[in-house]
Amino acid sequence: MKSKLLKYIITPILGLVICTIIYALKADNGVVADAGNAGLKLPEGFGALTVANIGAKARHLSVTPQGDIYVKLAKPKEGKGIITLHEGSNGKAEITGGFGNYGGTGMYIKDGYMYASSNTEIFRYKLDAQNKVIDQEHPERIIMGLKAGRQHETKSLVLDNEDNIYINIGAPLSACQVQDRGLHSPGIPGCPLLDSAGGIWQFKANKLNQTYKDGVRYATGLRNIVGLDWNQQDNQLFVMQHGRDNLNSSWPELFTTKESAELPAECMYALKKGDDAGWPFMFYNQITHKKIVMPEYGGDGKKEADAKYLEPAAAYPGHMAPNGLLFYTGKMFPEKYRNGAFIAFHGSWNRAPEPQKGYCVVFQPFKNGKPAGDWEVFAEGFAGVDEVKSPSQAQHRPCGLALGIDGSLYVTDDVKGNIYRIIYTKK
C-alpha cells in the first residue's frame, strides 16, 4: 500500500514540484529573443532582443548585476547625458531616469564607481551596494582640460586593476596635413599635436581635477580610439584605431578609389607604456602586412616605414570604424567565445564609390591573451538594408558593447538609440 502510494501519488507530485522549480528557475531568467531577433542576423543558437529604445544617440554603456543599465549619450537629451534603465524579468527595460548635463562617449563601471566622460572632462560617481549612483548631481571630476577638436573629440575610457584610468585623446586632424583632407597637402613637420592628442593618456582614477601635467602619455601615434578594453588574461590595454581617410582624394596618383576603400587597416593594438603606433607617419596595409610611409611624410604608397613602430595585434578592412571593444569573460556563450574579443564596427563612409562596410559586430578569437585565428562577423543587420551605399541609409549603427551578469552581450545603436541584447538560446 505504502509503495503504491509512493508510486502513484507521491512520485507525480514530486515530479510536478521538480518541474515547477525548474520552470520557476527558467522564468527567473525569462529573457527571450524577439521574433526575428530584433532584425539581427546571428550565428546559429543565438538570439537577440531590443531591450529598449531610448530615442537618442547611445554611445557606450554599462550593465549592473542588478539589471540597471547606464547609457552615455553623444548629446544630452532634455538636459540628461546619462540615461538609466531597469530591466524586467523578460529582459525588456524601462527608462528610470537620467542625469549629467553633458554629451560624450565614455562609460565604465569598476570597483564601486561609475566613470563617464564629456569631450574634455572625466567624472566619477560613487555607487551603493546595489550599484546605483548615490549622488547624481555631484560627481567627482577627476580629469579636466583635455583637448577636443571638431573631429575625434570623444573620450573613451577604461581602467586597469591598479586604480589607473586610460583615456583616448583623439587627433583633431585626419592625417596631420597642413590643410586637413586637402589635395596633395603635405604633413605638418613632426606633427607637434602629438604632445597633447593622438594617443592614450594614463591618469589616477582616484585623484580629483587632474590635468595633462598629472597624466602620462601612455601610448602615442594613435589617430583616434573609440573602442578599448582591458584584457584581464594578460593584464594589458587593447585599443581599436580608426585609421586615416582620403588616401585617394588627397593622393589620387598613388591610390585608386578601390585601394583607398580598403586602406589603411583599422588596427587592434595591444599597448604597453611608451608604445608608438606610428600615426601620422605611417599606416598599416593589412593586405601586404606591411607598415607603409604616409604620402604626407614622403611615402609613395609602397615605401616601408621604420620598423620601430608598433605592430598591430590584428588588422581589419579600412574605414569600418571600430567604436566598441569587449573581451568576453562571460559564461553564457560557447567555449570558443570565452576571452575572445567582440568589436562593434560603427560602419564606414570613406569607401565611396565602393559599397560601405562594417555596421556589424565582429568576433575575434583569442588564445592566451593574443588574437588567434581569423575574425568573423558575429552580428549584422543593424543597418536594415542589404547593402549600405550611403551611410545615411543605415537605420541603426552599433557603437558600445557591454557584458551582462548572465553573459549576455549588449550593443548600443547611436542612430535611433536601440539597446540590443544578444543571448545564447541553444541548450
Place this chain on the structure above:
Amino acid sequence: MKRILVILLLSVPFCLSAQTKKTAPAAGMAASITRGQKVYLQYCLSCHQLDGGGVPNLNPPLVKTSYVTGDKVRLIKVVLNGFAQNVNIDGESYSNNMPPQNMLKDQEIADVLTYVRNSFSNKGTAITVAQVKAVRAKNKK
C-alpha cells in the same frame, strides 16, 4: 533603391533637355549638369556620397538645404574656401573639415554647383562661370 537612384540621376539631364530644348540657356544648363556630375564623382562623392545624403554627424547632406539652394555667393565660397565650422541642418550637427576646392576651374565649379542644385531632389537655377569668377576675384581681395 540603388537602381531607382541611378535611373533618376541619369534621367535628370534628359528630362531637362527634353523639356527645354528650344531655349539655348536651358540646353546649356543640361550640359553643365552633365559635366558637373563628373566633377562631383571625382571631388565630392567620397564625403557627400552618391545620393548627396552626406554622413551623419560628419559631412552635411546636400539634399534640400538652404546652403545648396539658397545664396549662390555663400555656396561658391564654400567650394573655394572649404568649410571648417560646425553646421546645423534639421537639428543635426556636422563637424568634418571640408578642404578648399579652389584648384577647380571656374567652369568646373559652375558645373558641379549647377549639378548639385539640380540633383538629390533639389531644384535651382544654374551657377554661371561669370558668377564663380566674380566671387573668386573678391575672395582673393
